[in-house]
Amino acid sequence: MEAVADSVDRRELLEMALRPLGALGTAAKFPQDRSGIERLIEHLPPGRPSEPKRFAFQAADEVPRYDDEHTIWLVPAGEGSLRVRRQVPWELGFVAVVVRPDGRAGEFEETDGFGVPDSELTDQARADRQAFERRRREQEEEQPAHEERIEERQTRFRTENLIRTVAAPPGQHPDGPVVAYLALYETGLMLNYLVPRPPQEVMRPEDPEDPFADPGTEAIFPAIEIDDGLGTEYEVVDIDAVDMNSSPMRGRLSYTPAVPTGAETIRVSFESVTVAIDLEEP
Amino acid sequence: MTQPGFDEDEEMREQEAASILLLRVALRLLGESRLRGDFGTEEALAGRAVAIADEITGGAPSPHPRRPVIEASLIRPDRISLSAPFDSSSSTAWSLMLDGTLYGGMTVTGYGFVEAEEPEESSQEEEAERERLQAEWRVRTERIRQFTATRFVRALTPPSQPGSPRPILAVLLYEDGFYVESTYDRDAPTFDPEAEARQFFAVQRGAEPVITVTDDVGTEYFESAGGGSGGVRVSHASLGFAPAPPRTARALRITTDGTSVELPLGG
Numbered sequence: 001m002e003a004v005a006d007s008v009d010r011r012e013l014l015e016m017a018l019r020p021l022g023a024l025g026t027a028a029k030f031p032q033d034r035s036g037i038e039r040l041i042e043h044l045p046p047g048r049p050s051e052p053k054r055f056a057f058q059a060a061d062e063v064p065r066y067d068d069e070h071t072i073w074l075v076p077a078g079e080g081s082l083r084v085r086r087q088v089p090w091e092l093g094f095v096a097v098v099v100r101p102d103g104r105a106g107e108f109e110e111t112d113g114f115g116v117p118d119s120e121l122t123d124q125a126r127a128d129r130q131a132f133e134r135r136r137r138e139q140e141e142e143q144p145a146h147e148e149r150i151e152e153r154q155t156r157f158r159t160e161n162l163i164r165t166v167a168a169p170p171g172q173h174p175d176g177p178v179v180a181y182l183a184l185y186e187t188g189l190m191l192n193y194l195v196p197r198p199p200q201e202v203m204r205p206e207d208p209e210d211p212f213a214d215p216g217t218e219a220i221f222p223a224i225e226i227d228d229g230l231g232t233e234y235e236v237v238d239i240d241a242v243d244m245n246s247s248p249m250r251g252r253l254s255y256t257p258a259v260p261t262g263a264e265t266i267r268v269s270f271e272s273v274t275v276a277i278d279l280e281e282p
Numbered sequence: 283m284t285q286p287g288f289d290e291d292e293e294m295r296e297q298e299a300a301s302i303l304l305l306r307v308a309l310r311l312l313g314e315s316r317l318r319g320d321f322g323t324e325e326a327l328a329g330r331a332v333a334i335a336d337e338i339t340g341g342a343p344s345p346h347p348r349r350p351v352i353e354a355s356l357i358r359p360d361r362i363s364l365s366a367p368f369d370s371s372s373s374t375a376w377s378l379m380l381d382g383t384l385y386g387g388m389t390v391t392g393y394g395f396v397e398a399e400e401p402e403e404s405s406q407e408e409e410a411e412r413e414r415l416q417a418e419w420r421v422r423t424e425r426i427r428q429f430t431a432t433r434f435v436r437a438l439t440p441p442s443q444p445g446s447p448r449p450i451l452a453v454l455l456y457e458d459g460f461y462v463e464s465t466y467d468r469d470a471p472t473f474d475p476e477a478e479a480r481q482f483f484a485v486q487r488g489a490e491p492v493i494t495v496t497d498d499v500g501t502e503y504f505e506s507a508g509g510g511s512g513g514v515r516v517s518h519a520s521l522g523f524a525p526a527p528p529r530t531a532r533a534l535r536i537t538t539d540g541t542s543v544e545l546p547l548g549g
Contacts, residue, residue, distance in 0.1 A: 007298035014305035015384050021312050022382020026319070045383040103313020105306055154515035158467050163442065165451050170436035181437040181452045192452070192463070194434055207357055211377065211385035240512065242520060246431045250454075252518070 009088055009095050010108050016053060016072045017084040017099045019044045029080025029101045034059070037074050037082075048212050058085070063114050063125040064094055066132050083109075092132050153237070157254065161185045168268075168277050177222060177270040178248070182277055188237065188256040191268060195220055197247035216244050220251045222270055228263040296345065297389065300368035303335060307352050308364055308378050310334045315380060320359040327354045327362060345369050365390070429459025429506035429524035438534070440543045448538050451518075453545055459506055459524035462493055462536055466517050493538045495523055497531040497547075 023043040024030060031037050037057040047053055058065055058073045065073060066087055075083040077098045085096035092113055098106040114125050121129070163186060168179035175196065183190040197203070198219050220241050226234050238254035259266065259279070266277045311331060315321045322330070331354035344351040346367035353365045360380040367373040377386040404412065435455040443449040448466040495503040507522030527534060527547055534545045 007295070007302065011298060011301045011305060014302060014309065018305070018309060018312060018378065018384055019382040021309060022316065022380060024316060026317055045379070045381040047383065048385075099309065101313060103309040103311065105309050154470075157465070157516050159447065159449055159465055159516070160467075162449055162451075162465065165439040167437040167439045167452065174434060178434060180434070180454055181439055183451055192437075207361070211379065211383060240518070242518075243431075243510065246507075248432075248434060250520075 009086075010097075013084060013086055013095055013097055013108070014105065016055075016086065017082075017097060017105065019047065020055070020074060020082060020084070021099060021101075021103060024101060027101075030076075030082040030099075032076040032078070032080070037076065041074065050212075063116060063120070063122050064111070065124070066092060066094075066128040068132065068135055092129065156187045156237070156256070157183075157185055157190065161187045164281075166266075166277055166279055168275055172275060173273070174248075176273045179268050179275040179277065180250075182266060182279075184259055184279075186258055188254060189226075189234065189259050189266075191224070191226065191253045191255070192242070192250070193224075193252075193268070194248040194250050195222060197249050216249075217241070220244055220249045221253075224253060225269045226255065227267045227269070228259055229265055229267070230260055230263055232257065232260060232263070296368040297372070297374055300345070300366040301374045303338060304352060304364050304366040304374060304376060306338055307331055307334045307354075307366075308376070308384070311354065311362070312378065312380070312382060319380075321356055321362045321380065324356045327356055330354075331364065346373070349373075425504050425506055425524065426508065427506070429456070429522045431456050431459065431461070431507050431522065433457040435526075438545045438547070440536070440545045443541075443543055446541055446543075448541075450536050450538070450543050450545075453534060453536070454520075456526065458526055459522055460526060461507075461509070461520045461522050462495065463518070463520050464493065464538060465519070468513065468515055468517055470515060493521055493536060496535045496537075497527055498533055498535075499528060499531045501525070501528060501531060 020030070020040055022045060023040050025043075031040060034057050041055045041057065044055060053072055054069055055072045055074060056065075058075045060076045060078075060083075062075075064085065065071070068087070068090075070086065070089065073085040075085060075096075077083040079100075081098050081100045083096050083098050085094050087094050088110075094111055096109040096111070098109075114121060114129075163184045166182045166184065168181055172178045177196075178194045180192040180194060183192070196219075198215055202215050203219075221239055228234075234255040234257070236253055237256050240252040240254075242250040242252050264279055266279060268275045268277065311321065311327070311334065314330070321327055331352045332350045335350070335352040339351065342351065344367060347370060349367050351366065355363050357363055357377065361377060363375060363377045363386075365373045365375040372389060372391040375386075375388050375390055376384055378384055433456055435457060438453040438455060440450050440452075448464055451463040451465055454461040454463065497503075503523045503525070505521065506524035509519065509521035511517045511519035531547055533547055535542050536545065
């Protein structure tokens with residue numbers, strides 16, 4: 001199959017190219033040797049914590065590497081420039097662009113495979129190709145089980161599995177997190193709660209010190225523990241920001257396994273508040 | 283890789299082209315600014331961004347009739363924001379730090395530009411109709427705003443509803459209204475590779491349940507504060523209503539798809 005980079009791949013490549021350029025500081029040119037580029041990589045800004053990107057050096061005369069790890073390869077391109085290259089996701093092909101130290105970026109280069117005849121492939125390239133083909137076979141073999149897991153996840157809380165809902169006690173302090181109700185399913189448990197909305201200057205600072213901070217998400221998903229008194233270990237399987245625009249905000253966490261029939265109470269603990277919900281049927 | 287169908291979507295293509303232009307301009311601005319140690323003055327930055335964009339595009343016109351092809355503004359000496367319109371009402375925007383960190387990417391919509399036309403003289407009937415529509419709009423707006431969802435009181439849960447295709451999960455009572463929470467199953471989404479993005483998302487939006495609320499004292503409840511739903515194969519919906527049930531009401535009756543459930547209001 002021919003690898004084709006699309007505009008998203010090209011855009012993401014340019015996004016990644018900004019980091020080594022920024023890390024260059026006041027240096028006149030990009031380093032052209034391994035140690036210089038590896039030092040540059042050490043000084044790259046970290047980027048979004050939830051999407052760490054791995055950068056690595058590759059020599060200009062090396063056949064392109066494929067590691068399926070979304071690595072951004074920095075390759076000396078001569079005249080103080082860098083070729084920034086990344087694998088097209090899930091393909092044996094790459095998209096690259098040469099960036100000059102003044103920020104000029106060349107045309108996108110797209111290459112299928114290794115860009116050289118098979119007879120010129122190095123041992124490393126053959127190993128990369130074999131590993132890529134093995135991963136693809138494994139993915140194909142894993143596909144039915146993968147689809148089964150998706151099916152299970154998407155249908156776990158179908159209406160036929162709903163047993164009943166249980167309201168949390170009234171009179172909880174409105175200034176803190178408040179449990180609204182539990183939904184008990186044969187396949188799990190849903191916890192519906194409200195949390196105070198942080199002030200606007202916290203939610204949307206004009207000039208955030210940490211540009212990747214997400215105070216709204218942090219607030220709506222506080223640390224929560226649930227205890228049924230029977231030692232059941234609940235695992236969060238889904239999180240929903242039901243309403244982040246309201247004040248208080250509303251969130252929902254879904255857990256497995258189902259609450260055992262012998263459980264009489266669910267205790268929901270936030271950092272500062274614990275709410276006990278009586279499960280006894282009226 | 284982009285989902286099939288998106289390549290044919292003109293808006294998507296234009297947005298990506300605007301993003302790529304914005305990033306090429308960002309690279310150039312960063313290449314120049316890093317040597318100075320700052321992004322310069324607001325005015326110089328804005329002018330430089332436009333000049334670079336003109337150089338890259340060969341002077342192509344902006345997709346927006348009143349905005350330049352790239353707008354750059356200073357957040358602080360080591361941070362700038364960049365915006366590139368991709369049609370007459372939308373733009374893609376990012377912020378950039380001097381160390382190469384790109385953050386806060388978003389699509390901004392809704393600043394449409396329409397050539398103003400001289401209003402024609404209205405007849406008495408047209409004027410009356412306009413006033414009637416305005417009055418209707420005011421009432422609708424007041425109703426939507428009535429439920430503020432700021433002071434939660436408690437949740438009510440109904441008896442179990444085995445076999446119900448759209449069971450009511452709970453009512454969240456606030457001082458000035460309430461949310462009705464329900465759930466329903468949805469068919470597995472199908473994907474038509476020939477469909478364009480708009481068609482794809484239109485198909486995914488399922489029909490929301492129609493919910494009506496009554497009580498034993500004849501209160502007229504109306505939708506307020508909006509609502510929402512989400513889920514792939516199972517949807518959980520929340521719909522706001524106002525006013526709050528009066529103290530004299532003993533129970534709420536919630537009807538959806540022809541089936542009703544009653545929730546005692548108790549204390």
